[in-house]
Amino acid sequence: MPIFTIRHVTTYHYKDPVGFGEHRMMLRPRDDDDQRVLEAELKVTPAPSEISWTRDSFGNHVAIAHFAERASELRVESTIRLDHAPGEFRAADIEDFAQTHPFAYAEEDRHSLACFLTPLSQHPKLDRWAATFLRKDGSADTGELLFDMTQTIRRTFKHVARHEKGIQDPVRTLELASGSCRDLAVLMIAALRSLGIAARFVSGYLHLGDDDDEEDAGGNTHAWVQVYVPGPGWVDLDPSSGMVGNENLVRVAVAHEPREAIPLQGTWIGTASDHLAMKVAVRVTAAPDACDGRGARTGTGG
Structure with a gap:
């Protein structure tokens, strides 16, 4: 069974510092029988004044961030390690x-x-x-x-x-x-x-x-x-x-x-010309499971 490491970075660039409204993030994988999150880390810059986690009606993980600071760049970096069990449909x-x-x-x-x-x-x-x-x-x-x-x-x-x-x-x-x-x-x-x-x-x-x-x-x-x-x-x-x-x-x-099921959505406060670019980088790596048993690991939540 492979262990996937997923790094997903989204960066928004602005000409001048802008304000940020609520941002909704769906970046943490689901807790299903065939996949299990071992570690999850979410870094947001500038740091939110408040961030909360919930689940929607379908059981998906949702993070809600609010901001007090203005900035010319918003960066959201999610890093996940996940135990994955491939399965076939017969x-x-x-x-x-x-x-x-x-x-x-x-x-x-x-x-x-x-x-x-x-x-x-x-x-x-x-x-x-x-x-x-x-x-x-x-x-x-x-x-x-x-x-x-x-x-x-x-x-x-x-x-x-x-x-x-x-x-x-x-x-x-x-x-x-x-x-x-x-x-x-x-x-x-x-x-x-x-x-x-x-x-x-x-x-x-x-x-x-x-x-x-x-x-x-x-x-x-x-x-x-x-x-x-x-x-x-x-x-x-x-x-x-x-x-x-x-x-x-x-x-x-x-x-x-x-x-x-949008991965990242939110609002910002400024003029239309302030927005310069959005960049997204995703990397998924796989390594074989080095543990003898699935129960030998402990994971941390995001």
């Missing part, structure tokens, strides 16, 4: 009643899944595209449907860096056959929900290993999809890479839609 683990789509979720699951079944986009083009993964009678093997959709997006859509704010409409992504990892994730979520399958947006980090390095290095912020499958539960699907399962993926936040 179609054989799906409950018998859900092996074939369409299926109905169990009564006890419907309430908690309701917001993840709410349509993101309702458009005939989207419905027609989602239907291409079904047989003529409207059925499909559930496992095959999820694998096929993930890999089809990877194979037939161009993954591009898009720096504009916001998310591309799923129909626009279909028309362009391209989008950022966020856009491709939203397209897949919209298509799955149109088929009655619970899906949610995930933001976090992707580790990009280098086989030539003794200690793998490389990575970036990333977005993908989780689908609720009776039996396995929440399953990670990455349409940008075509991968199924959580290998090399570190979850920071899950949400109904992307605007609920």
Whole structure:
């Protein structure tokens, strides 16, 4: 099991000292069964006058910072060490009643899944595209449907860096056959929900290993999809890479839609011309677990 070290630095530069309003940070990974934070450190310069931690309705860690000082630079540096357990999705683990789509979720699951079944986009083009993964009678093997959709997006859509704010409409992504990892994730979520399958947006980090390095290095912020499958539960699907399962993926936040999982957002007080630049640097390194047992470590919270 690898140990990931994630360093994420965001720096805002201003021409003159400006004031800072409330800043909301979602940088600490989730406490899930397959990933466990060992150490977490958050450094903010200038130092906040107050910083508090809470969890949102999805169980994501959120830090809220308030500031008294003005400054010409705001720097947020998050360093995480995390124990990660890669896991696979096997179609054989799906409950018998859900092996074939369409299926109905169990009564006890419907309430908690309701917001993840709410349509993101309702458009005939989207419905027609989602239907291409079904047989003529409207059925499909559930496992095959999820694998096929993930890999089809990877194979037939161009993954591009898009720096504009916001998310591309799923129909626009279909028309362009391209989008950022966020856009491709939203397209897949919209298509799955149109088929009655619970899906949610995930933001976090992707580790990009280098086989030539003794200690793998490389990575970036990333977005993908989780689908609720009776039996396995929440399953990670990455349409940008075509991968199924959580290998090399570190979850920071899950949400109904992307605007609920922004890593860092806040306000500043000054003139429009004061803002000069924003720089983001992410590095994800992986090393093998040197401990004999998972229980041998102790971690510190951020």
